[in-house]
Amino acid sequence: MKKIIRPLIGLIQRSFQQAAQPVPFVGTQPFIISKHRNIMALYDLSPEIGSQHFIASTATIIGDVELASQCVVWYGAVLRGDLNGIRILNRVIIGERSVLHTAASLPNGMPAVLSIGNNVMVQNDCTLYSCTIGDNCFIGYRSIILEGAKLEDGAVLAPGTVVPPGRLIPSNQLWAGNPAQYVRDVEEKDLNQLSYVIGNQFGIAREHDYEYLPYNSAYLQKENSPEDSNPELVATLRQYEDWEEGQVKL
Numbered sequence: 001m002k003k004i005i006r007p008l009i010g011l012i013q014r015s016f017q018q019a020a021q022p023v024p025f026v027g028t029q030p031f032i033i034s035k036h037r038n039i040m041a042l043y044d045l046s047p048e049i050g051s052q053h054f055i056a057s058t059a060t061i062i063g064d065v066e067l068a069s070q071c072v073v074w075y076g077a078v079l080r081g082d083l084n085g086i087r088i089l090n091r092v093i094i095g096e097r098s099v100l101h102t103a104a105s106l107p108n109g110m111p112a113v114l115s116i117g118n119n120v121m122v123q124n125d126c127t128l129y130s131c132t133i134g135d136n137c138f139i140g141y142r143s144i145i146l147e148g149a150k151l152e153d154g155a156v157l158a159p160g161t162v163v164p165p166g167r168l169i170p171s172n173q174l175w176a177g178n179p180a181q182y183v184r185d186v187e188e189k190d191l192n193q194l195s196y197v198i199g200n201q202f203g204i205a206r207e208h209d210y211e212y213l214p215y216n217s218a219y220l221q222k223e224n225s226p227e228d229s230n231p232e233l234v235a236t237l238r239q240y241e242d243w244e245e246g247q248v249k250l
Helices: 002-020 188-210 218-223 231-244
Strands: 060-067 078-088 092-094 099-101 114-116 120-122 127-129 173-176 181-185
Touching: 078 092, 092 188, 114 127, 120 188
Parallel strands: 060 078, 078 099, 078 114, 092 120, 099 127
Antiparallel strands: 173 181
16 A cells, blocks of 8 residues: 555655746746846836947846946946946946945945946956946956945056945056055056057957847858859869869769
8 A cells, every 4th residue: 555655645746846836838848937137127217328338138237327328238247226326427348247236325425326437447246336436447357346435537456456435546546455555656558558458348349249130240251251252163163173073074
């Protein structure tokens, strides 16, 4: 009797477990519905996105966020304007998995809005929290800028830099470390390098953007192939190759 009851109980348990899984079915093939939304409103707050931008498919922009023109938000980045707004001007790069978010208020009573100026590079895995970033700034990999901190125009942070709350990074200076400390003044070649990096990022983003079109860039390679440039010549050469191999008798 036990040999019959135990398998029956196991079959019933497995049936309940499968029924409890929230996986929709179409016909006989299961599929998973993704709840990810690239650009999402929160309450009555909707992101405002300018022109000539690239927002990766896995990036997330939520709530009170304003992006001006020519901005790039790479894969996995999160811009969360729920407690306060995020204001980003022109030609700004937000690297992969970087997180920009805000506090409800600052201890000094200043606005807790996260603000980024023009021509700014934020590299991968950075965290920016209710801070102010001026124009022509460079923020290295895995840097953290905490609430109330401010980077003046032309400031540069080395990778892994942590800027404490309320800290001021003066204009045209390189800072590094945890907590951030002054290293040296920024030279003109550093600013030129920043412009080059941002321009290069825009070029890469444009190539990624092309792949989201109904037809990807594979047709460019097809158009440049010998068959398209001179099909008669290619047919003649193939006939000659077949003749050499003895497949065609003249």
